[in-house]
Amino acid sequence: MGKKPEDVRFAKFGTVSFTKTTRVNDFIDYLEDSKVMYTHCKKCGAEFFPPRADCAGCLSSDMAWREVSGTGRLVSYSQLKYAPVGFDGDLPYSIAMLDYGDYQVFGRLDGDLSLAEVKIGMPMVTVVNELPNGQLNYIFKKA
Numbered sequence: 001m002g003k004k005p006e007d008v009r010f011a012k013f014g015t016v017s018f019t020k021t022t023r024v025n026d027f028i029d030y031l032e033d034s035k036v037m038y039t040h041c042k043k044c045g046a047e048f049f050p051p052r053a054d055c056a057g058c059l060s061s062d063m064a065w066r067e068v069s070g071t072g073r074l075v076s077y078s079q080l081k082y083a084p085v086g087f088d089g090d091l092p093y094s095i096a097m098l099d100y101g102d103y104q105v106f107g108r109l110d111g112d113l114s115l116a117e118v119k120i121g122m123p124m125v126t127v128v129n130e131l132p133n134g135q136l137n138y139i140f141k142k143a
Contacts, residue, residue: 013136023053026065031136034128036068038103047103068105071123071143072098077109096140098124110141117142 009028027050030037039048041055042062049068054061077096087093094109105126109118123143130136 024051027051028136030065030067031128031138036105036126036128036138037065038068038105039063040066049103049105068100068103068126068138070100071125072100072105072140074118074120074122074124074140075099075104076120077118079115094118096124098126098140105140108137108139110139113142 007025009025010022013028013031024039027037037051039051039053040046040063041048041058041060042064043060044055044058046055046057047066048056048063051063051065053063055063075097077094079092079094081092083091083093093111094113094115096107096109098105098107107126124140125143126138127141128136129139
């Protein structure tokens with residue numbers, strides 16, 4: 001029997017990929033299908049974004065994928081003028097948190113969105129975004 005090849009799909013995520021493999025590599029397949037997904041624990045009902053392979057509450061590994069859909073509300077945002085190594089070429093950029101009711105999603109605001117338009121509580125959607133280098137991420141756009 002040959003050795004199973006390493007699953008390195010996660011190397012395709014984000015501006016800078018700090019890991020090429022995780023137990024939630026399917027997240028990349030969903031992004032490639034234009035879907036942003038979170039995980040749901042089938043045992044206790046907890047919701048997780050970013051997706052998790054195991055529940056932090058009951059420790060179950062019986063997780064289901066669910067799509068981030070509909071409209072979220074902007075809870076918080078901040079414009080970054082300093083960034084970790086590898087992200088300095090993106091500066092300035094804005095990070096934010098959207099509340100979807102049962103779960104929250106952390107990510108970047110659409111770079112084409114003027115901060116003068118951004119207001120706490122505003123409706124936004126989470127969409128897949130392809131970066132110039134072919135990498136995938138997701139961003140928040142005005143609903």
